[in-house]
Amino acid sequence: MQHAPAHRLLWTGFNGLDAAEVQPGFQPGGIVLFARNLDPDPAAGPARCHALIQDLQARWGPLAVAVDQEGGPVSRLRAWVGPTPALRAIWTHGGADGCRRWGGLWGRGLHMLGFNVDFAPVADLYDPAPDAALGSRCAADTPEAATAAAGAFLAGLEAEGVRGCLKHFPGLGGTRLDSHVGLPEVTDPARLDVHVGPFQALAHPDRLVMVAHLRTPLSGGLPGSLSFRCVAGNPWGIQARWLPDDLEMGGADGFTWEDKARRCLEAGHEALLVCQTPAAAEACAEAVTRLPETLWAPAAARFRALRLRLPRRADPFEATAWKAWVDEIREAAAQVP
Template identity: 40%
Template sequence: MGAWRPGQLLFAGFEGTRAPRDLLGLVREGRVGGVILFARNLEGPEQVRQLVAEFHASAPAAHPLMVAIDQEGGRVQRLRAPWTEWPPMRTVGEHDRPSHTRALGTALGRELADLGIGLDFAPVVDVDTNPDNPVIGDRSFAGTAEAVGRHAAALIAGLQGTGVAACAKHFPGHGDTQVDSHKELPRVAHAIERLRAVELPPFRAAIEADVASVMTAHVVMEALDPELPATLSPKVLGLLRHEIGFDGVVFSDDLEMAAVANHHTPGDAVRLALEAGCDALLTCCRTDVRNATLAALEALPDRLLEHPARRIAALKARYGGGTKSSDVLPPYAAHTELASQLSG
């Protein structure tokens, strides 16, 4: 085994507003690649800065840590006041000024970079085609592939221009599901022609915009693989890698979600996800699942780990987030004004 370690493929969440000692221990040993922040971890600006700084300071130079967050806008934004609160992306899409969407991405990135956060699990590039979808809805920019792709590319350009990595989600599309993958396994029966016309083009647009990463969907796309959800399917992720040509980091969605956890042990999920083409695996809350995932990673052969570890190292080298570029605070007043314009 080279300088990389299996745990670099693991991105973990945690409970509480302080860094848990056991998680910090794994960070010090280079056995965790990143941590994910949720609202439950965040109290205020000084606490968040100290929390993120402690994580970064604990990581060895050979294995720097990446700190990630879901800061989409609307109902999915972990940072709220006094940080800027953004409207849902549907509202941004209806405003339909890509220059403003790019400015939104820049503002998001400035606020995250100020805290030492290097990865935003945004934007959602699912196309909102099902009014009964319980989990996407107004998180999507629009109900057409063209509009979603146009605004996703703009937001990615703004966000990544600040040194914060973007993540297009949820491949190959979660916009036309009727169940929540946090609770059960969705199935989509569309023909491949429909997927190529509607679900896939926004991902192509995001990749053309040089998006740093893509997150998978825990959704069965029956036309591509009637047995396995995209996260665990070589057929689905092979399409992303080989037909669409994405060579960046592929994140699994949270492996604790019922769509995967109800059907696979953590060990099986880890092996299947890596064999399918995932690079980084998310466990967003439970310590037991995190530890089982780490144990499974550390038991796998190098052939499944080396290429993902190299992709993750390259992502960190470009979008580490560990060091602020200056002591100048983001222009929060201007961000609030932009949020007001986008909401109008």
């Protein structure tokens, strides 16, 4: 299979609201937009976002274009649509039908903007403790219910042409330390066997699954995101299109960029998420190019094959349809306590 250059493995964040501002010094295979990339003006912002994505697709396509749009506390579109319910509230109030509806709503809006991947839903188990790291981002406290909620959300999202991504394998539910800050740990193998349940039920070889920076009994002291035994060599036999959580997070500190890139590829990831600073993205891109081609080429080919299958919108922004969608989102949000 034909493969892309090594730096096309990067799935990166960037600074700027318009394509002319985005000059990372290399050609990524994927981009991730955050609130910093979205003009908060609800009248001008959506069309500006659409133009940004179209311009970058024209320059670098085919691109995987992602956003973290879960709803609730993780809602990059908040400035345009207002507050929306978290997955916990959606599941509690509306069950699987509610989760499917909200997955479909987010999918429809993201597709209008030009996104083809949503880094959602959270498939971790809910922990009611006030200091839980994930809180209301998780739907339910049993594997069966969490599977039903995440699976329904995925079905709604992907019916609208936007790929979902299960996170955070093998399960951050019950942890207290935020992996953005440091490295959380799970020491009980039996707990892992329970928390991995939704991923076992919903993952398959073509499913995007994000791996947490989480130390486990399997990871040999490493973050699980950098360990073969926690990714492609996991003991549950789960197969997926693996992605590490953002490699700039505190949970992945303590490694050079070359070491992070090498360990990620050895673990079985097919893309490298570097989301926060241009300097880190460039350092990671340079590090990947120094690795043996035999290490990075299979991942590059697999990621390229995915990108070729993701939709790319070429039509103008539809302001009237967008306004109707925003009204529908606000009406649906008002129905969830």
